Amino acid sequence: MQIYGDLGSGNCLKVKYIADATGTPYVWHEVLARSGGTASPEFLALNPAGQMPVVVLDDGRPLAQSNAILRYLAQGTRFIPADRYDAAKVDEWLFWEQYSHEPTVAVARARVVYDKQRPEDLDPALVARANKALDRLEQALTGQNFLVGTSLTIADIALLAYTRQAPQGGFDLSGRPALLRWIAVCEHELGLPAFTAEH
């Protein structure tokens, strides 16, 4: 499999995490969006939406949308629960991530990391929505190690990527102990080094 992505992007890192966790062999192609990498004719042929990540399967078929790729790669593995309701609860988190978490936490972080805004200059409404999303996670993870059931699923992988990068956007996770514990547990499960805001 070929993966086209940016190792600084949580959406792309999700795909790396599940490919590594499932032992899926891949070649990583680093794409530089800010240098027009997602606007080239070759890239648009893979994903007309002009967004990464994109994977190209061994038979040549492309697949975009990070969470669709997660579902594809995790199918039939322990990262999607066998129980139908639990599997749907995983999907619940994937849809929530794309509508309420990524557009707030990741966007705020992108404005700081890439656009060089100071966290204190970010739109307060954006920051408030991001904090609400992080609080929702803190609430969900209080008293449990994983978002769904008792083992790591693609719900955790989808939410982990941008949550562990949140301090780069100026978000203080220290008042969210369940979130910090969950990040550490997921990092351990996925064999990732502990994340620091400086990464």
Ligand SMILES: N[C@@H](CCC(=O)N[C@@H](CS)C(=O)NCC(=O)O)C(=O)O
């Ligand atoms: N919903 C999409 C979002 C993908 C997305 O926004 N990708 C960004 C990088 S994180 C991108 O490709 N930006 C370049 C562009 O939009 O031109 C997904 O989950 O894959």
